Amino acid sequence: MSAMHEEFVRQGNWLFKNRSLLPLLVLIVCYGYYVFNIYIEDPFYQTISNYCPSYKYGCLLISLVGVAIRVYTIGYAPAGTSGRNTAKQIADELNTTGIYSIIRHPLYFGNYLMSLGIVLLPRSITLTVIFTLIFWLYYERIMYAEEDFLRHKFGQDFLNWSTRVPTFLPRRITGRATSLPFSWKKVLRQEKMEFGLFF
Numbered sequence: 001m002s003a004m005h006e007e008f009v010r011q012g013n014w015l016f017k018n019r020s021l022l023p024l025l026v027l028i029v030c031y032g033y034y035v036f037n038i039y040i041e042d043p044f045y046q047t048i049s050n051y052c053p054s055y056k057y058g059c060l061l062i063s064l065v066g067v068a069i070r071v072y073t074i075g076y077a078p079a080g081t082s083g084r085n086t087a088k089q090i091a092d093e094l095n096t097t098g099i100y101s102i103i104r105h106p107l108y109f110g111n112y113l114m115s116l117g118i119v120l121l122p123r124s125i126t127l128t129v130i131f132t133l134i135f136w137l138y139y140e141r142i143m144y145a146e147e148d149f150l151r152h153k154f155g156q157d158f159l160n161w162s163t164r165v166p167t168f169l170p171r172r173i174t175g176r177a178t179s180l181p182f183s184w185k186k187v188l189r190q191e192k193m194e195f196g197l198f199f
Helices: 003-017 021-040 043-051 055-076 106-119 125-154 156-164 184-198
Strands: none
Touching: 003 125, 055 106, 055 184, 106 125, 125 156
């Protein structure tokens, strides 16, 4: 293994342990910026608000789609996978059906949409671009470390799956059906923090 590979894995594992920090920081910064624009009555902001009164509902819809993706992913995930563990990587089996047959990291894609809805509220293109770049740099390392773990644990099965399924942006909306039942209990147990932050 190269030194760069080891460094990426090390950084990814550290970020994995602290992966709840970014959404919280995004929430604080963007909500603060949103409130600041309202209180100073920025003319451009108020003009756009008058012409697009339903804009904030569109932002809410984007965040809700992200929530739905997380709920769907966790509700159908096998035990020992897609958890909120932070101490180390855990995967009792390789998820290749359901949403994992469409995208390899659906939870992080859901995180992006949840946060994007909040980031879009201030109507700042600059803020949206900066957030997207930071999000990608932040989660790229985490995904790298996770996939390194999965490759070592599941070998050729992981390689076969990863060549068929895109990393982050889905190319289709249908995939292989899962045989597992949906579990609301698992969703509520794991997502209580996200629900608390966004609702």
